[in-house]
Amino acid sequence: MNAVNEHILAEQTIHAWCIDLSKSIKQQDIEKHMQLVSQRVQVYGMPTKDTINYRQWKSRRKNEFANDTLLAINFREMRLISSTPKRLRFNTQETMLGNNGKMVLLDKNITLEFEDDHSWRVIEEKVNSWRVKKLDLANF
Numbered sequence: 021m022n023a024v025n026e027h028i029l030a031e032q033t034i035h036a037w038c039i040d041l042s043k044s045i046k047q048q049d050i051e052k053h054m055q056l057v058s059q060r061v062q063v064y065g066m067p068t069k070d071t072i073n074y075r076q077w078k079s080r081r082k083n084e085f086a087n088d089t090l091l092a093i094n095f096r097e098m099r100l101i102s103s104t105p106k107r108l109r110f111n112t113q114e115t116m117l118g119n120n121g122k123m124v125l126l127d128k129n130i131t132l133e134f135e136d137d138h139s140w141r142v143i144e145e146k147v148n149s150w151r152v153k154k155l156d157l158a159n160f
Contacts, residue, residue: 065147121155
């Protein structure tokens with residue numbers, strides 16, 4: 021496979037993963053959602069300065085689904101940074117929308133890894149920056 025085809029395949033893999041993650045949030049399907057997350061995941065750059073691991077990620081999502089606080093996560097401006105046969109690293113602008121109208125806009129670097137079961141999962145996220153906006157959902 022040539023470099024152009026490999027680049028296109030990497031971008032398609034990234035887009036598919038982002039779409040699947042967004043769908044799992046919209047459907048509030050914790051099993052489907054966690055299938056997209058590596059057991060070894062680490063998230064860096066959180067406002068608290070703490071890192072988040074798999075157990076904490078799952079706990080947070082379960083809580084958000086149980087309390088219906090997270091409406092959607094969307095990705096835009098996905099830009100491939102690097103790729104190998106086992107890892108894809110990209111930058112994206114992620115928007116998290118809460119049911120209270122709170123929007124968290126994140127600039128992130130995300131690394132996906134092709135794991136032994138032939139699934140692409142997020143292995144690392146680094147939050148570069150974030151900002152919060154508030155929408156008046158009553159006017160939508």
